[in-house]
Amino acid sequence: MRWRWAGVWCGRVAWGMLGLLGAAALYYSTLQPDMLRLGLSVAFPLLMYGTAWVRPVRWGHAFRAALVLGLTGWYVTDPPRNDRIWAQEYAIPADAWQEGNDIHVRHVRNFRYHTPTSYIPAWYDATYRLDGLQSVDLVTSYWAGDAIAHVFLSFGFSDGRHLAISIETRRQARFAYSTIAGFFHHYELFYVTADERDLIGVRTDIRHERVYLYRLNLSPEVREHLFLSYVNAIHDLIGHPQWYNTLTDNCTTGILARAGARLRYRLDWRVILSGHTAAMAYDMDLLGPYDRSRLPDFSALHAASRIIRPPGATLGPDYSRDIRAHLPPPEGPAEP
Template identity: 75%
Template sequence: MRAGRRAAVGPWAGRIAGGVGTALGTALGTGALYYSTILPDALRVGLAVAFPACMLGAGWLRGACARHGVRAALGVMAGVWYVTDPPRNDRVWAGEYAIPADTWRTGDVIHVRNVRNFRYRTVNDYLPAWYDASYDLNRLDSVDLVTSYWAGENIAHVFLSFGFSDGQHLAISIETRRQARFPYSTIAGFFHHYELFYVTADERDLIGVRTDVRHERVYLYRLDLRPEVRTRLFLSYVAAIHDITRHPVWYNTLTDNCTTGILARAGARLRYRLDWRVILSGHTADMAYDMDLLGPYDAKRYPDYAALHAASRIRRAPGAVIGADYSTAIRQALPPPEGPG
C-alpha cells in the first residue's frame, strides 16, 4: 500500500517541481528581456511578450520530450544572451549621470576630475556643474556614513563622505546609472537595466539635495576607523572610480548596490555581507553599530543605537540655504566623536 502511494505521489511531485521551475524561469526570462537595454524599445517589449508566449505555447506540443526540449532551448538561449550582455558607458544618460568622475594619483595627492556640484532649484530643476579637485592623503581625517530615508524605516540610500583637515569633503555614492529614456524602477535593478555609477560629489550636492530640496530624513555618523583603514578605504573608492570609466559593470540590487559596495571595501566579515540589513538598507547604520564601526561616541549620552540614531539626524533650520559653510553647518548639532576617527 505504501509503495503504491509512493508510486502515485512521485509523478505528481515531478510535475509540480517542473511546473514551478518553468514558471520561475519564464518570469526571470521575461523580466530580463523587459528590463533590458535592447533597442529599439519596440523590439525589447516584443521579445518580452514573445518569450513567455513561446514557453506557454510549448505546453501544447505532443510528447514530454518535445515540450521539455523547446523550453530548455528557449531557456538556454535567454541565459546565454543574458550572461554575454555587456554593460556600456556610451548610452544617453540622465543628466545627473551624464559625466563620470575620474581619478589619478601623484605621490600622496589624489586628483579627481568632474566632482559633481549641482545647484538644485527643485528636485527636477538644477544647474549642472562640475569641478576638479585634489586631496592630500595625509590630511584625510574622517569618514562619515550617511543614510537618507524617503519612505519608512527599512529602505534608505547609503553612502560615505571623506573629510580632510583642510576643510574639504568628498562624498561618494554607489548608484544606478540611469538612461534618460527610463524612469527609475526598483525591480529593474535586479536585471541588466542599470550600469553601476560612482556619484563623486560635493556635499552641497549629494547631501544638500536630500536635506534641503527633497526634504528626506538624513543621518550622518562618524565611522571609527584607524588612519590606515581610512586611507585604504578611500583608495579603494578612488581605484574603482577610475576602473569603471574603462570597464563598466552592471548594477544589481542584491549583489552590487550602495550597501554591498561599502561593506566589500570596508573588508566586512562574510556574515555581515550576508546580513538581512544589506537588503533592508535602512538598517545599515544599525549594522555598523553592531560591528563597532561608529564613533567613538559618549556612551553615557548615547547608551544604545536608538539614542545615537535619534541624535544623528541632520536638522536644517527653516529658510536655511546651501552655502559654502554647508558641511560645517550640518555637523554642528550632531553627536561629536570622542576621539580621532
C-alpha cells in the same frame, strides 16, 4: 500515480517560473528599439507556454531547454556600456587617480538644485592630500519608512573640504527608476562623486528627507585604505563598466566590498534592509567613539545624529560645517 502527477505539476511550475523570469530579464534589458525589447518580453513566455503542446513530450522539453539556454547565453554575455544616452545627473562620470600623496578627482558633481527635478548642472576638478584625510562619515537618508535608506560615505580632509561618494544606478534618460529593474541588466554601476552641497544637500534642503550623519571609528590606515579603494573603483569604471544589481552590488554592499568586509557581513539582514545599516555599524563598534554617558545606546545616537536644517537655510559654502555644528562630536580619533 499521485507522485507522477506531482512531478508533472512541479515541472510545469518550474518552467512557468523560468518563462516569467525570462520575460522580466528581456523587459528590463537595455535592448533597442523599445518595440523589440517589449516584443521579446511577450514572445518568450508565450513560446515557453506553447511548447507544452508539442508532441512527443520530450520534444517540448527540448524546445523549452533550448529557449532557456539561448536566453541565458545572451544574458551572461550582455555587456555593460558607458556610451548610452544617460539621465543628466549620470551623464558625466568622475575619474580619480593617485599621484604620490595627491588624489586627483575629475568631475566632482556640484549641481545647484531649485526643486528635485530642476537644477543647474555643474562639475569641478579637485585635488586632495592623502595625508590630510581626517574622517569618514556614514550618511543614511530615509524617504519613506525606517526599513530602507540610501547609504553612502563622505570623506573629510584637514582643509575643511568633504568629498561625498555614493554607489548608485546609472540610469538612461529613456527609463524611469525601478527597484525591480535593478535585479536585472538594466542599470550600469555608477559612483556619484560629489560636493556635499549636492549629494547631501539635495536630500536635506530640497527633498526634505530624514538624513543622518555618523562618524566612523576607523584608524588612519583603514581610512586611507578605504578611500583608495573608492579611488581605484571609480577609475576602473571608466574603462571597464559594470552592471548594478539591487541585491548583490548596491549602495550598501558596495561599501562593504570597498572595505573588504567578510561575506557574512554582506549577507546580514541589516545590509538588505539598509535602513538598519547604521545600527549594524554601531554593534560592530564602527561608529564614534561617542560619549556613552550622553549617548548610552544606538537609539540615542540615532536621534542625535539627524541633520536638522533651520528655516531659511541655504546651500552655501559653509554647508558642510553647518550640518555638523549640532551633531554629537566623537570623543577623539580612532586608535591605529
